[in-house]
Amino acid sequence: MSPGYAQNSSESTVLANTAAQAERDLRQSFTNLQFEDFGPAPIKGPIYQASAGGRIIYFAPESEHLLFASVFDKNGVNLTALAQEAGTAERLKMIDPAQALPIGPQSAPTVIEFTDPDCPYCRALDRYWAAKSAEGKPVRRLIYFVSGIHPEAAAKAEHILCSSDKETAFKAVYAGSAPAVLRTCPEGRARVEEHSKLVTSAGVSGTPTLILGGKLISGFQQAEIEAFLSSARTADATR
Incomplete structure (x- = not known):
């Protein structure tokens, strides 16, 4: 086995283990949902939150993705809605x-x-x-x-x-x-x-x-x- 092949095989194993753990975490954190499949997303790197016209959006600069989505925590709290409400409260002050x-x-x-x-x-x-x-x-x-x-x-x-x-x-x-x-x-x-x-x-x-x-x-x-x-x-x- 060549060193390059061994390294690629090792990386694949790590990625597979990481994905498997992530899927387990997902199912354990959100037990009220039924998931049919699970796999990698096209988004890479850190994700940042921004506001545009009163709407909360998310940006992943590494893969240049813009996400129009709602983010929920494991207790079902809509964090995106909370951020929008906070932004609206600031606007009302003006x-x-x-x-x-x-x-x-x-x-x-x-x-x-x-x-x-x-x-x-x-x-x-x-x-x-x-x-x-x-x-x-x-x-x-x-x-x-x-x-x-x-x-x-x-x-x-x-x-x-x-x-x-x-x-x-x-x-x-x-x-x-x-x-x-x-x-x-x-x-x-x-x-x-x-x-x-x-x-x-x-x-x-x-x-x-x-x-x-x-x-x-x-x-x-x-x-x-x-x-x-x-x-x-x-x-x-x-x-």
């Missing part, structure tokens, strides 16, 4: 409700909403909120405008904020109305700039972005919104 455009009754569940007048999903979300309100399930929306994605977003946001009836102007623009002349005013422009700074500091990168009951939701995720509304109604009923 948000000044006085800077928002409020829409909806004060007694309704509060939704923090980062939105763009030219975002089609934001407009769909506005229609959704209107439908919920018609069902007798309104929300109190604290609106912050994201103006760095579409070229006319800042001007339309300023138009809304410079209107005497801001809620009516908001609904008109989000319904697709294109005013012949967009209103301008120093106060509206300053508020758009304040919103822009908040968007940057809070790391909001897409629209719509919602904060519901301390949870950050990226995009128009109807199932998650419905779950929030259901929990909010349950909380009101038990008071």
Whole structure:
């Protein structure tokens, strides 16, 4: 047997033993799951945690893999969700409700909403909120405008904020109305700039972005919104 062959054989044995031990550890730590197979993953080296747009992601630089996943400990605790909640709590500290455009009754569940007048999903979300309100399930929306994605977003946001009836102007623009002349005013422009700074500091990168009951939701995720509304109604009923 050549030295090279003996070394390769020894390494293979070590790797096989390591894999076997890892499989045993997996089955012992997560006894509530049934595993059909077990084998090596393409990921190599250490894995790091990062946050992007309020979402926790994992990066393995050695194999250049990006993982969009949830990490659980052996007790079933979702560590990824805990990290996201901590990040959202930090964002909430940056948000000044006085800077928002409020829409909806004060007694309704509060939704923090980062939105763009030219975002089609934001407009769909506005229609959704209107439908919920018609069902007798309104929300109190604290609106912050994201103006760095579409070229006319800042001007339309300023138009809304410079209107005497801001809620009516908001609904008109989000319904697709294109005013012949967009209103301008120093106060509206300053508020758009304040919103822009908040968007940057809070790391909001897409629209719509919602904060519901301390949870950050990226995009128009109807199932998650419905779950929030259901929990909010349950909380009101038990008071």
